[in-house]
Amino acid sequence: MQSDLAIARSAALKPLDEVAASMGIGPDLLEPYGENVAKIKLKAVDELADRPPAKYVVVTAITPTPLGEGKTTTTVGLGQAFKHIGKRATIAIRQPSMGPTFGIKGGAAGGGWSQVVPMELLNLHLTGDMHAVTAAHNLLSAMLDNSLHQGNPHDLDLDAITWRRVLDVNDRALRNIVVGLGGKEDGVTRQTGFDITAASEVMAVLALSTSLQDLRRRLGRVVVGYTRAGDPVTAEDLQAAGSMAVIMREAIKPNLLQTLENTPVLVHAGPFGNIAHGNSSVVADLIGIRGGDYLVTEAGFGADIGGEKFFNIKCRTSGLRPDAAVVVATVRALKAHSGRHRVVAGRPLPEAMLQENPDEVLEGAANLVKQIDNVRLHGVSPVVAINAFPEDFASEHEAIRQVAEQAGARVAVCTHFSDGGRGAIELAEAVAEASAEPTDFRFLYPAAASLREKIETIAERVYGADGVDYSPAASRQLDTYERNGFGDLPVCIAKTHLSISSDPSLKGAPTGWRLPVREVRANIGAGFVYPICGDMRTMPGLGTRAAAMSIDLDDDGEIVGLS
Amino acid sequence: MQSDLAIARSAALKPLDEVAASMGIGPDLLEPYGENVAKIKLKAVDELADRPPAKYVVVTAITPTPLGEGKTTTTVGLGQAFKHIGKRATIAIRQPSMGPTFGIKGGAAGGGWSQVVPMELLNLHLTGDMHAVTAAHNLLSAMLDNSLHQGNPHDLDLDAITWRRVLDVNDRALRNIVVGLGGKEDGVTRQTGFDITAASEVMAVLALSTSLQDLRRRLGRVVVGYTRAGDPVTAEDLQAAGSMAVIMREAIKPNLLQTLENTPVLVHAGPFGNIAHGNSSVVADLIGIRGGDYLVTEAGFGADIGGEKFFNIKCRTSGLRPDAAVVVATVRALKAHSGRHRVVAGRPLPEAMLQENPDEVLEGAANLVKQIDNVRLHGVSPVVAINAFPEDFASEHEAIRQVAEQAGARVAVCTHFSDGGRGAIELAEAVAEASAEPTDFRFLYPAAASLREKIETIAERVYGADGVDYSPAASRQLDTYERNGFGDLPVCIAKTHLSISSDPSLKGAPTGWRLPVREVRANIGAGFVYPICGDMRTMPGLGTRAAAMSIDLDDDGEIVGLS
Structure with missing residues (x-):
């Protein structure tokens, strides 16, 4: 099979006007950014509000291996498949971080014949939203340190400053640093550090805001540290929140791209899945929910993490109610859950995992059952998507199917990686059935609980x-x-x-x-x-062989080596 | 008079297609970025190469006060004025840095009725070129520190590393830092620091490259430090240059905006004027030179700095030959050159400078004479633009005129700040005359000199x-x-x-x-x-009262306080 980049470059892209039109958005609501990317004006939220809402589908997963189980690919494949059964779908995903793109992980545009294009733009700057988060975050950092330098009028306790700096790069040397060395004019000396931009609270604010005004208010409430008396000091106190909102003014508009099969894709915000909630933006969903029959969005990591946070944080903020949840499962991950193998990122799978072994799949099935249960806990209908790999055996897929059906979930085997939307028709049909059922969505806890x-x-x-x-x-x-x-x-x-x-x-x-x-x-x-709970790394590092070392321009100025 | 932002917002912008058409560029060469900004495809350089070149005019200045003497405003005013005398002009300027926009200096879009619009976009991210420079620069930094962490295969001498990191923010606390603290997995401990993005060598590379391939080669030659044996280690050695070029692939396309009077403006690159050459990009000029009768560009600081570097660095790289040089002079700066006053940024002028005093102007005139001479040294015809302020007296303008004419320069009094292009008609006519003279441009020194x-x-x-x-x-x-x-x-x-x-x-x-x-x-x-020569600050700081503290969004989501 061709490389992701080669497939992406062979795509027959439609003019974005047509892609937008397919989700009922006219050119007056678009701001083109180059030829194949546009921002959608925020007034779309209000202008489209009286249209009937789409069914709202979240794609989550069993507990993944360090390789990932193809959740974005399945999200894209499912979005593409709806067209094959005569339905209109919109996809909403997070923007990839540039750090991992040049590190080990690579980009996050899906893969094979289920990709978002142009993948080169998606995986790099796109329209600069990540950079805007970096700039807004670091302006607050500079104003905070400057406040200390100018006599500390807010009486900040230097040992109780929680606000750090961010950059969208995998740079281990920036995790723990001392700033303010040099002379008297060079600031106050103290220990701090950098996180990756995806870990910025500004990123989480971008992802959870419902409007520009809401973003402005949330930025004002950001707490940077505490006074010596223990009171919180905010971005508003430092008079930084207005400028931060100004810096974020374009970034709050969702980005429109398309899949290889021209399904509209909203790409917006990219918060971490551990120290943040790991979901794409609320405003993108508020627009996408008016775009047709189905809105398919993705939640980071497994159903216990991104899924739970989607239900209890994102939906609580947006007011939207999910109609179905896809749980992506793979043979390799379930074999890994048997506890018999060790899977390491950047290395091939152990040979023993590639043998036909449905029993081993069953040994790992408890994870799938629990993650299905985690979806049902919230009153949402689960659909298990078996993301098929070429090395899988039919007996292994059958084992997953049995377990899932026994747990009361619908099941579909998917080959969207090699077959595009056509490979996820069974999944689309199962999701359509599941989301046609009456919904009984509920939060796991009330806001008033302690x-x-x-x-x-x-x-x-x-x-x-x-x-x-x-x-x-x-x-x-x-x-x-x-x-x-x-x-x-x-x-x-x-x-x-x-x-x-x-x-x-x-x-x-x-x-x-x-x-x-x-x-x-x-x-x-x-x-x-x-x-x-445990050690959370908020600034990744580069390995001995970073992806960046293989990425370059060819003689025609085209990108090579990006994946 | 209204604020710059209020004037900018009242502008009647033309569709960018029309603005581009006025410089002979069709829509096939444009990539829109939002509604009022576009990038110009790089193939424009070749496609337009057989058109007759415009007269090439550089705007420089006498030695300024810390307040600046309105060089960008004059560049914009002159560009606008050409239309009033029936000529087609294009303007090429640097992109403002976001650091100073939120610091003391404010933006750099011109001022009054001679501005580039939309000024909010120009002064903030524009199309993200600055952010791309930051990202490319810091990827190299991360790869460098990672190389040290992975056993230092290039045998870099830790005391001979010259490559730092950059951010586009005024952050004094980042000038001198220690990185690599924490545990064994957190990198190698060493002292380094951040510069502002405008000071990045990647920015200078962007400004001086003649093509994407040339940019790729230049990035490969970037020296990050020296081995223990004293040999240079490059970005190519670290296998970083390819990814850096990929990150810069969109940024190398110049940005098209317009003035308040719809004159086309190319905004591209923003290198520092002291440790770098302080001029906008070569590729923008290679396109702009085919855009009509005149290409007006600006060189940073006075004729001794940005002017000299324009002639001997930028023109040497681009192969373009200037036909005239405008030397901006103000009454206040010449009074300051008398040595009798002290002008401080962010404070009002001393009362004594506001009295009618042509003699004091004459006392400071040696600076003007020398800067005129610095232009003539390169065989270029000088035109002195007296940038008039409301508090000036006619006798003071007359004093400047006498000095300039005696030094053999043409002279014009300009009121483009309050009158737009109409206020610089006399200047446009003088520049037209000067650039009609036979040129005798010469470098000050041959490349072969030591x-x-x-x-x-x-x-x-x-x-x-x-x-x-x-x-x-x-x-x-x-x-x-x-x-x-x-x-x-x-x-x-x-x-x-x-x-x-x-x-x-x-x-x-x-x-x-x-x-x-x-x-x-x-x-x-x-x-x-x-x-x-002397202390060069490559990372500015914020003052007690940063501009950022006054910038905000109003209830309609419009920006207030930006200047």
């Missing part, structure tokens, strides 16, 4: 933990947040995506364990409190 | 120094560069822009002094060696 109640509800009901253990620091932080009036925010638990538990080595559906909450941070602007 | 000969030629003939003193370090560095084969590069002297000398407190046209060269650095990728 922060501890929220954490414990998720830990016990979604993760299957026996309970939660708080470190003394975490307990103090929770008390502080409750006292500061942040107790009614949803919680966004930062834990590994490689296990339903907080221990990445535990496969399947672990039981008999307790969730350890090491510390609790708060993104007051974005609107969630995030307990940290 | 680096020391080049430095001394500029110091003595342009700056009026008695000679050059090299520190021992500078001498060693010059020897190293000559030995490494960099001796045929032009030199780009980094010195204060507030005096023709290297001492910012010396006004007028200082004599009886020697130029002290403290150290010499090399931008091998961009293609120049830069001797450093």
Whole structure:
């Protein structure tokens, strides 16, 4: 098969006007950015509000291997498939981060014959939204450090500053730094660091805002640290929020691209899935929900993480109600959940995993059952998408089908990677059936519950933990947040995506364990409190052989080596 | 008078297709970015190459006060004025840096009725070129530090690493930092720092490249440091140059905007004027030179700095030959050159400078005479533009006129700030006359001269120094560069822009002094060696009252407070 880039470049793109028209958006609502990308004006939210809403479908997954199980590819494949059964669909996904594109992971435009194009633009700057997040975030950082330099009028406690800086690059050397060295004019010396832009609270704000005014208000509420008396200091206090909103003024407009089969795709925002909620933007969905019969969106990582956060954070903010949830499963991931293999990113699969072995799939099936259950917990109909790989055996697909059906889910085997939308027709039909059922969507917890109640509800009901253990620091932080009036925010638990538990080595559906909450941070602007369970890396590094080393221009100025 | 932003917002913008058509560029060469900005495809350089070239006019200035003397405003006013005398003009300027926009200086879109619009976009991200420079630069930084972390295969000398990081923000705390703290996986600990993006060598590469292929080659030649044996290590050695070029692939296309009077404006690249050459891009000029009767471009700071670098660096690279040079002069700057006043950025002028005093103007006139001479040194016809302010007196303008005419320059009083192009008709006529004269353009030095000969030629003939003193370090560095084969590069002297000398407190046209060269650095990728004379700040800071504190969105989502 051809490379993703070669397939993407062979695509017959439609003029974006036509793509927009297929979701009922006229040229007056478009701002072209180059030939094959456009921004959609924000007034589209209001102008389209009286159209009938599409069915709202979220694509989530079982607990993935470090290789990923093709969730974006399935999202794109499903979106493409609807056209094959006579339905109009819109897709909404996150913008890839440039850091991983040049690191190990590569881009995130889908793959094979289920891709978003132009993939070169999607995987690089697109319309600059990521850069705007970087600029807005770092302006606040500069104003914060400048405030310290100018005599610290806000009485900030240097040991209680939580705001760092961000860059969209995998740069391990920036994780822990000391700033303000040099002379008297060179700022106040203190330890801090950089996170990757996807980890910025400004990114989470972008993803959760419902309007430009809402974005402005959320930015004002961003807490950068605490005074020596323990009171929060905000971006508003530093008089930075207005300029930050000005910097974000274009970035809040969703980007329109298309798939290889010309299905409209909204690409907007790219928050992390652990320390943030890992979902594309609310405004993109508010527009996409008016675009036809189905809006297919993707939630980061497995149903325990991105899925739970989609239901309880994103839907709570947007007011939208999901009609169905796709749970992507693969033979290789279920074999890995048997606990018999070790899968490492950037390396080929162990030979033993490539043998026909439906029993091993069944041994790992507890993970699938639990993730189906995690969808049903929210009253949403699950559909299992078996993302087929060439090395799979029919008996292994059959094993997944049995387990899923026994758990009460619809099931479809998908070959959209090699066959495009045609390869996901069975899935589209199953999703159509599932979303035609009456919905009974419900949040897992009410906003009025205490922060501890929220954490414990998720830990016990979604993760299957026996309970939660708080470190003394975490307990103090929770008390502080409750006292500061942040107790009614949803919680966004930062834990590994490689296990339903907080221990990445535990496969399947672990039981008999307790969730350890090491510390609790708060993104007051974005609107969630995030307990940290385990080591969360917020700035990736490059390996010995970074993807960047193989990416170049050819003699015609075309990109080579990007994937 | 209304604020710049209010005037800009009241502008009757023409569709960009029409603006492009007025410079002979069809819609097939345009890539729209939003409604009022477009990129011009790079193939325009070749496609337009057989059209007759426009007259090439560079706008430079006397030595400015810290307030600036309205060079961009005059560039825009002159460009607008040509239409009033029946000629077609194109303008080419640098992209403003976002750091100063939120700092003290504000944006750089011109002012009053001589502005480039939409000024909100120009002063913020525009099409993301600055962000692309930041991303390409910092990818190389990450790959460099990662190479150290992965066992330092290139045997880099940690004390001889010259490559830093960049951000487009005024952030004094980032000037001197220590990276690589934390644990073993968090990189190698070493001291380094951030410069503002305008100071990036990648920015200078963008500004001086003649094609995408040339940009790729220049990026490969970028030197990041030296081995323990003293050999240069390049971006090509680190296998970073290909990805950097991929990141810059869209950024190398010039941006098309328009003035308040619909004159086409190419905005492209924004290199610093001290440690870099301070001129907009070569590719923009290669396109703009085919756009009509006149191409008006601007060179940073005074004729001794941006002007000299325009002639000897930019024109040497582009192959274009200037036909006339405008020297912007103001009453306030010439009064300041009398040495009797102290002008401080962000504060009102001293009361004493606002009195009618043509004698004081004459006392400062030596600076004007010397800068006129600096233009003539290169065989180019000078035209003095007196940029009139409301507080000026006619007698003071008359004094400037006498001095300029005595020095053999044409002269025009301009009121384009308050009157738009109409206010610069006299200037346009004088420029038309000057550029109709036979040209005798010449470089100040041949490429084959030694680096020391080049430095001394500029110091003595342009700056009026008695000679050059090299520190021992500078001498060693010059020897190293000559030995490494960099001796045929032009030199780009980094010195204060507030005096023709290297001492910012010396006004007028200082004599009886020697130029002290403290150290010499090399931008091998961009293609120049830069001797450093005095303290050059490459990362600005914010003041107690940053512009960012006053910028915000109003209830309609429109920007307020931007200037």
